[in-house]
Amino acid sequence: MADQLLLSLGPRPESLPGRYVRPAPQRPRLSDVDTSASIPVIDLTAGDDPQIVAQIGSACRSNGFFQVVNHGVSSELVMKMRKIAGEFFRLSAEEKMRLYSDDVGKKVRLSTSFNVKKEEVHNWRDYLRLHCYPLEEYLPSWPQKPVAFREVVSEYCSEVRRLGFRLLGLISLSLGLEEDYILRALGEQEQHMAVNYYPPCPQPELTYGLPAHTDPNALTILLQDPHVAGLQVLRPAGKWAAVDPHPEALVINVGDQLQVLSNGRYKSVWHRAVVNSEKERVSVAFFLCPSNNAVTAPAEQLIGEKSPAMYRSFTYGEYYKKFWARNLDQEHCLDQFRSYNC
Numbered sequence: 001m002a003d004q005l006l007l008s009l010g011p012r013p014e015s016l017p018g019r020y021v022r023p024a025p026q027r028p029r030l031s032d033v034d035t036s037a038s039i040p041v042i043d044l045t046a047g048d049d050p051q052i053v054a055q056i057g058s059a060c061r062s063n064g065f066f067q068v069v070n071h072g073v074s075s076e077l078v079m080k081m082r083k084i085a086g087e088f089f090r091l092s093a094e095e096k097m098r099l100y101s102d103d104v105g106k107k108v109r110l111s112t113s114f115n116v117k118k119e120e121v122h123n124w125r126d127y128l129r130l131h132c133y134p135l136e137e138y139l140p141s142w143p144q145k146p147v148a149f150r151e152v153v154s155e156y157c158s159e160v161r162r163l164g165f166r167l168l169g170l171i172s173l174s175l176g177l178e179e180d181y182i183l184r185a186l187g188e189q190e191q192h193m194a195v196n197y198y199p200p201c202p203q204p205e206l207t208y209g210l211p212a213h214t215d216p217n218a219l220t221i222l223l224q225d226p227h228v229a230g231l232q233v234l235r236p237a238g239k240w241a242a243v244d245p246h247p248e249a250l251v252i253n254v255g256d257q258l259q260v261l262s263n264g265r266y267k268s269v270w271h272r273a274v275v276n277s278e279k280e281r282v283s284v285a286f287f288l289c290p291s292n293n294a295v296t297a298p299a300e301q302l303i304g305e306k307s308p309a310m311y312r313s314f315t316y317g318e319y320y321k322k323f324w325a326r327n328l329d330q331e332h333c334l335d336q337f338r339s340y341n342c
């Protein structure tokens with residue numbers, strides 16, 4: 001029984017089990033994906049240089065996605081994070097099943113697909129989900145193995161949080177807001193992490209690692225597998241584009257909360273992860289989230305006669321509940337929060 005709950009427990013099937021097979025119109029059509037698209041790479045060396053602010057603004061407006069290099073998270077730590085993430089999924093079945101849960105409300109859990117209790121078709125992914133802030137509160141319930149897990153992941157969380165705050169400052173400036181506007185609006189930000197494990201898949205053209213979705217939080221910082229591609233983003237013209245791994249870059253995307261705060265100027269763009277038949281892929285997604293009681297609303301300065309408020313205000317607690325109550329790939333969760341003016 002247990003060995004059917006997580007893909008990473010094996011054995012690997014020769015053909016894709018029916019519960020992972022998408023109906024024909026929903027399949028990824030891998031041959032239609034643009035593999036030569038370039039997602040902007042922004043060098044953060046120069047601090048808050050107006051040029052960086054302009055580059056970030058332009059990337060958030062057009063793609064909702066960009067990559068950063070010289071981001072301040074040490075390459076040694078990134079290497080350790082990647083190593084420990086891979087090792088985690090090689091732990092014994094007994095060790096992993098101790099952490100398994102299909103309860104999406106649990107703050108530390110190892111699970112599979114997205115929301116197995118709710119969805120009709122599953123996704124070819126296992127994931128470890130951790131709440132990480134405040135660290136002292138969650139650290140005691142994190143995995144104890146591999147041995148260095150808690151040490152490496154907590155250091156990674158602190159460094160990436162620092163980077164996230166810096167980016168939110170630059171994003172505020174790029175919207176013409178005060179540098180700390182978004183930081184103040186989001187309150188004492190929570191921080192969640194998903195370590196995603198996508199095993200080789202016998203029929204990748206029939207399924208997803210993660211189907212098209214937008215991220216419900218404010219800002220996502222993704223560490224891709226350096227060798228195996230899988231992340232794809234929907235471009236404004238309606239074509240899916242692959243985000244090829246860049247060995248030194250972290251991938252940044254605008255989440256739903258920033259789309260609201262920016263009154264729709266910045267887009268929380270649809271993205272997905274596809275799988276492949278040859279290689280496993282590991283990615284580490286880091287989500288900055290407003291505190292549960294922070295109220296998200298379009299910034300006053302971005303509301304005007306020609307740009308009325310596109311969304312009503314809401315707390316993140318309310319939003320987050322709605323997000324997990326849906327299937328991942330149905331309509332944009334934000335559509336449920338549109339203002340009646342529009």
Ligand code: OGA
Binds near residue numbers: 284
């Ligand atoms: C996510 C996500 C993409 C990837 O975890 O929200 O979009 O490449 N992951 O794993």
Ligand code: NI
Binds near residue numbers: 215
């Ligand atoms: Ni995502």
